[in-house]
Amino acid sequence: GGNMILAQENGRVMPKEDKIFALNGRAKKMIEEKGKDAVINATIGALLNDNGDLAVMQSVVDEIRSLKGADYAEYAPIGGIPAFKEAMVKAVFHDYSPKRFVEVVATPGGTGGIRNTVSNYSKPGDRIITCDWYWSPYSTICTEQGRTLDTYELFDEHGKFNIKGFAEKVYEVAEAQGDVCILLNTPAHNPTGYALDNEEWDKVVEILNDDRLKGVPVALFVDVAYIDFAGDPEEVREFLPKLDNLKENVLAIIGYSASKTFTSYGMRTGAMICMAATEEIAAEFKQVCEFSARNTWSNCNRSGQQVIANIFGDEKTLDIVRKERADFRDMLLERGKVFEEAAAKEGLDIVPFVSGFFVCVACEDPDDISNKLADKGIFVVPLAKGIRISVASISKEQCVKTVKALKEVLG
Ligand code: PLP
Structure with missing residues (x-):
């Protein structure tokens, strides 16, 4: 042997x-x-x-207990059950209505959204951009799929977001490979706890709208896994309308995780939500992400989706969950x-x-x-x-x- x-x-x-x-x-x-x-x-x-x-x-546990057999047993549609998808839009945007075209694809936790973004908005051999302090699965999700992670330094000399380093990395990668895929985890960044402030967000939008990226497909994945534990629920969402101002070649994808927000880490529930400049880009997002889902985990946990759909389907329940x-x-x-x-x-x-x-x-x-x-x-x-x-x-x-x-x- x-x-x-x-x-x-x-x-x-x-x-x-x-x-x-x-x-x-x-x-x-x-x-x-x-x-x-x-x-x-x-x-x-x-x-x-x-x-x-x-x-x-406890409010979530009560909702789980109220599920019926079929809520667990039945397959969910590949992209997620419709009421869950509506709930995810509300969970991310609250009362804001994005001006861009929104599509939702269910994912097993926030992790699935990262995986699908890398597989569909970069090509084998590409470098995916994130900052030098990062959650280690960012790197392994890339290498698993034949990509690598490339980093800019998160902080400048004042301990603020390193706008210059970010811009240089984005433009360099765009020049080298002709497409850009960025993983940006904020607010309550893992591992540092940093959050981009509104001015820093304005600069990020400005950099991505720059002529240097003209004609370059750019995917900006905003990982908001911790958004509901980051501070005042409305304040931490103030950056979202800014994403409406991105140019047509820049697709924003919000990665949302139910793991922390609904204390349901093990129920593997989450979604990727796009904010696209055109209907075509949004439709393509739905198509490619559902295709990826079908060929990896197939459909997601149905009971996790139903619980969240039920919570958002009833104002009183939603209120209790939010208070808890x-x-x-x-x-x-x-x-x-x-x-x-x-x-x-x-x-x-x-x-x-x-x-x-x-x-x-x-x-x-x-x-x-x-x-x-x-x-x-x-x-x-x-x-x-x-x-x-x-x-x-x-x-x-x-x-x-x-x-x-x-x-x-x-x-
Ligand atoms: N993104 C970051 C930065 C995380 O730390 C986590 C969880 O630890 C996730 C995404 C998503 O986790 P999950 O797939 O468990 O929802």
């Missing part, structure tokens, strides 16, 4: 384990050995309450503030943060820092340029403890 590994023979060689899941395993083991109080697990990308249990919206979410959001926003304040007090530099599930600290040798913290029972995620702390998964008290430990370890 030789050493043949079959997938490897086809060039399928990849990292053995997901770092985040591995760290989680280590944290769980330490909890078993030393007890819950000895461990701060700031690796988790889900909102936990102060006791460390998954925060689950607002409490969860306040809990998260408070933790972020506490972390920021503690860092300021200890003189610990954090990466520019506005709101969200995560805070980052830039450092040399993130793996080493993460290991040293793990020895103290504090689990964080090492990234290329620093470490990520999930304030979504730890209490305010633990935020303060984590800041102190970080200060010690980093010196």
